[in-house]
Amino acid sequence: MDKMLDSLTERLKALPGQHITCYEGGALKVRAFPELGRDVEKLVRHLQTGGVTRGQRIGLLANNCYEWLVYDLALLHLGVIAVPLPVDSFGQTPRAEVAERYRLALLLVEPDAPAPAEHWVMRMRLQDPDPVRLRDEISAQPDPDKDLFSLVFSSGTSGRLKCLKISRRGTQALIASFGRDFQFRADDLILAFLPLSSFQQRWMLYTAIHYGFNLGLTVPARLFHALKDMRPTVLGAAPLLYETVEGRYLTLEDRQRRVLDVLRAFLLKLPKSWQLRAGRILFKPFHDPFGGRIRLAIAGAAPIRYTTLKFFESIGLTLYSAYGLTEAGFLSWNVPGRIKLGSVGKEVYPGTLELAEDGEIIFNYPDLLSYGYLDVDPEEERKTFLGKGRIATGDIGRVDADGYFYIEGRKKDIIITQGGVKLQPEDIERAIEREADVGRAVVFGGGDLPCVMALVSLRSGDSQRLRRRIQDHIDQVNRTLAPPARIGKVVFTGQQFTMESGFLNRNLKVDRNKVFGRFQADFMNMTTTGDAA
Numbered sequence: 082m083d084k085m086l087d088s089l090t091e092r093l094k095a096l097p098g099q100h101i102t103c104y105e106g107g108a109l110k111v112r113a114f115p116e117l118g119r120d121v122e123k124l125v126r127h128l129q130t131g132g133v134t135r136g137q138r139i140g141l142l143a144n145n146c147y148e149w150l151v152y153d154l155a156l157l158h159l160g161v162i163a164v165p166l167p168v169d170s171f172g173q174t175p176r177a178e179v180a181e182r183y184r185l186a187l188l189l190v191e192p193d194a195p196a197p198a199e200h201w202v203m204r205m206r207l208q209d210p211d212p213v214r215l216r217d218e219i220s221a222q223p224d225p226d227k228d229l230f231s232l233v234f235s236s237g238t239s240g241r242l243k244c245l246k247i248s249r250r251g252t253q254a255l256i257a258s259f260g261r262d263f264q265f266r267a268d269d270l271i272l273a274f275l276p277l278s279s280f281q282q283r284w285m286l287y288t289a290i291h292y293g294f295n296l297g298l299t300v301p302a303r304l305f306h307a308l309k310d311m312r313p314t315v316l317g318a319a320p321l322l323y324e325t326v327e328g329r330y331l332t333l334e335d336r337q338r339r340v341l342d343v344l345r346a347f348l349l350k351l352p353k354s355w356q357l358r359a360g361r362i363l364f365k366p367f368h369d370p371f372g373g374r375i376r377l378a379i380a381g382a383a384p385i386r387y388t389t390l391k392f393f394e395s396i397g398l399t400l401y402s403a404y405g406l407t408e409a410g411f412l413s414w415n416v417p418g419r420i421k422l423g424s425v426g427k428e429v430y431p432g433t434l435e436l437a438e439d440g441e442i443i444f445n446y447p448d449l450l451s452y453g454y455l456d457v458d459p460e461e462e463r464k465t466f467l468g469k470g471r472i473a474t475g476d477i478g479r480v481d482a483d484g485y486f487y488i489e490g491r492k493k494d495i496i497i498t499q500g501g502v503k504l505q506p507e508d509i510e511r512a513i514e515r516e517a518d519v520g521r522a523v524v525f526g527g528g529d530l531p532c533v534m535a536l537v538s539l540r541s542g543d544s545q546r547l548r549r550r551i552q553d554h555i556d557q558v559n560r561t562l563a564p565p566a567r568i569g570k571v572v573f574t575g576q577q578f579t580m581e582s583g584f585l586n587r588n589l590k591v592d593r594n595k596v597f598g599r600f601q602a603d604f605m606n607m608t609t610t611g612d613a614a
Contacts, residue, residue, distance in 0.1 A: 085253045086230070089290050090125075090158045093118030098267065099289075101296040102311050103147050104303065109310055110147070114290070117151065120207055124155040131213020135160030136223025137186040138232070140179065141205075142166040145277050145300045148192045148205040150286065153277070157287075162224055164232040165278040170242055176202060183232060183244070183455075186220040187213065232455060233280040235407035244455040245407060247280060251450035255410040256284055258429050260292045262416040263377060265315070270295035270374075272313040274304045280407060285317060305370065312372035320385035321578075321585075323378070323400060326370050327392045331517045332541050345395035360397020367396050379403055381411070383590045384488060384507065386514050390422045402426060404488060408465060409472050410450035412442070413486045424485035434486060440477040441492050446470055477505065494593065496526040496533065502565040504533065509558070509566065513537065516554040518547060521578045523596050524568070525604075532569030534604050536596060543575050572603045 096114040103110055133139070139161050143149055156163045164183050171179055176199055180188055190197065192205045201216035215221045230249035234242050265271075271289050273282040273296070289296050294315075299307035304322075330341065344363050348356055357376060361368045368375070378393070381403040393400045403414035404425035412434060415426035428434050433446045447470045454462050465473055477489040490507035497503055506524035513522035513535060520540040526533040537551060552571060559567040578584040583595050597604075 085256060085291055086157060086249065086287065087160075089154060089287060090118055090121050092290050092293070093121065093154075096290075096293050099293055099295050101147070101150070101298065102270070103298040104307070105147065112147075117154075120151045121154045121158060124151055124207065124210070125158050127210055128155060128159060128213055132215055132221065133159055133161060133187065133213060134221075134223065136162065136225075136227075137215075137221055138162045138164050138184055138224065140164040140166050140183065140185045140188040141278070142168060142171055142179075142188060143191045143205055144168055145273070145298055146192065146205070147298065148207055149277055150298060151207060152189055152205050153283065162229055162231060165234075165280075165283070167234055167242075167276060167278040169276075170234065180216055180220070184220050186215045228452075231280065231283075233407065233451075234278065235280075243457055245451040246453050246455055247451050248449060250448045251410065251452075252284055252287075254430075254448040255450055256288045256291060259285075259288050259411075262414065262429070263315075264417070265289075265292050265294050267294055269314045269377075270297050270311060271315040271317075272297040272299070272307060272311060274299050274301055274307060276301070281317070308370065308372045310372075312374045314374050315377045315379075316371060316375055317379040317381065317403075319382040320380050320389065321383075323380060323393060324386060324389050326367055327386075327389045328520075328540055329370075330367065330392060348397055349395055356397040358397070364396035368398065371398075377401065377417075379414070381405065381414075384511075387423050387511065388515060388517070394422065404476075404486065406472075406474060408449075408451045409444050409446070409474070412444050412474070421481075421483070421485045424481070424487050426486065427484050428486070434480075436478060436480065437473075439492070440479065440489065442474045442476050442478040442486070442488075443467070444472045444474060496524070498526060498533070498565045502563070504566050509533070509535070509562070509568070512558045512561070513555060516551055518551060519554075521591070523591055523593060525593070525597050530604075533566060534570040534572070535568045536572050536574065536600050538578055539573060539575050543573070548573050570604055570607045572600050572607070574600070 093114040099114045100111050101114070101117055139156055141149065141152065141163060153163055164185060166179065176188060179185070180201065188202045189205050190202055194204050197204065200214040203211045203213060228249050229246055230252055231247040233245050233247055235245055271285055271294065273286055275282050277283055286296055297307060297311040297313055330338065348359055348363060351359055361373060375398060378398055378400050380400045385400070385402055390400055390402070399420065401415040401420060402425050403411050405411035411429050413426045413428050415421065415424065419427060430446050433444055435443045435445060437443055449470055449472065453466055467473055475492050477492055478486055479489060480486050490505040494506055495503055496506055504526065506526070509524045510522040513519055518540050520538040523536045524533060535555065539547065555568055555571060576582055578591065584592060
């Protein structure tokens with residue numbers, strides 16, 4: 082396993098039956114792995130001629146494209162420390178400032194960018210590449226940290242971008258476990274569509290090369306086109322994508338849903354080995370948005386609704402919920418033959434998860450994916466990195482008698498009412514979201530707030546009748562809660578939770594501060610109602 086990442090270029094040459102598919106000029110372009118390998122080798126020679134060597138830091142600032150992958154693999158082959166920079170965060174930052182902050186010897190930018198003014202900026206071109214000119218002697222010196230594989234950026238739930246030091250050993254351990262538990266096939270195709278500055282996307286591509294199956298690459302804006310055109314068999318995505326397809330079922334007329342419900346019940350009675358094939362026929366409109374060939378659908382990055390899990394199970398496409406964080410990689414997951422809906426599965430590395438006295442999940446593993454932040458105060462860093470391979474996740478969880486883990490919510494999101502009662506808002510939110518017409522629920526409370534409050538995003542449409550039905554459902558939820566936890570104010574909105582609306586962060590998790598800030602005036606202008614009054 083020690084040479085896994087160093088051998089990817091050679092691995093490409095040994096896989097003539099596998100390929101990478103991406104868009105170029107609006108059309109699909111398919112290349113066999115050996116062609117990708119030759120492009121990598123040619124670029125390696127060009128970079129070496131310019132003085133690029135092991136241990137230097139080189140930044141990549143561009144959107145997803147074939148050239149991005151070739152340059153990344155070439156840097157990996159050379160043992161360079163790649164520093165992929167999110168375009169949405171660094172696109173407008175002065176290049177000199179970025180290069181100085183992260184000690185970059187070279188900065189790689191879009192293939193079609195204008196000729197760069199700085200000698201140390203290089204376009205990601207494969208034909209007639211720009212000359213390689215390193216920034217200065219200091220930046221060209223190798224990093225002394227031999228296990229530093231890459232610098233990556235994550236906002237987590239803090240909303241503030243943090244730079245993480247990624248471990249070579251930890252990356253290889255994660256790739257090995259991914260292939261071990263999901264048993265990929267040579268004819269599989271995994272689709273990467275989130276920005277390649279997200280480390281999860283990169284190591285998924287490395288996994289495909291190492292285990293010998295196909296790659297698809299696109300940009301987020303072309304996701305649904307890519308799903309139709311590339312027809313992946315393996316997909317890892319945030320719950321929002323799966324919930325969008327579930328929404329098509331929930332917005333059908335009652336008569337259509339009743340017919341489908343009969344078919345869903347019938348499918349679940351079939352032998353497990355028949356369900357996926359039968360589901361693709363009986364529920365074609367819900368499989369086709371993913372290309373119609375998905376056999377492994379992994380849901381991670383944020384909590385997923387139980388109704389979504391049940392819906393996909395009932396159409397033959399099981400969703401495998403996984404749990405992790407950028408600092409540590411995946412910590413637990415459901416896998417074929419070992420799954421419990423509603424849980425985030427069993428430990429990826431047995432015996433590595435423990436629960437602190439307050440319920441916080443602590444990860445303990447010698448080969449951590451990351452071993453610290455580059456740009457965070459040491460005192461703050463120690464709140465997460467506890468030393469000796471231990472990481473505090475910030476998540477409150479529980480484990481059942483069979484060893485399956487469940488996420489109850491974020492430690493920092495716990496509500497303490499004016500009466501001193503502690504509440505986990507995610508529990509209440511999940512209860513509200515059992516109503517089909519609720520797109521998203523966000524619960525607030527504590528501090529100076531007079532009661533627990535809920536923002537409800539309507540899935541589609543709006544009417545007084547619809548609001549009354551959802552309010553009746555919330556009243557039912559209230560009756561199951563202790564008085565301090567009951568929802569006293571409800572605000573409805575037709576706005577959807579997206580990154581564009583500002584309600585989701587770049588990891589597609591709810592940004593509670595922004596949501597409350599946007600609707601604070603609506604809450605304050607209401608009087609407390611219902612059982613919480």
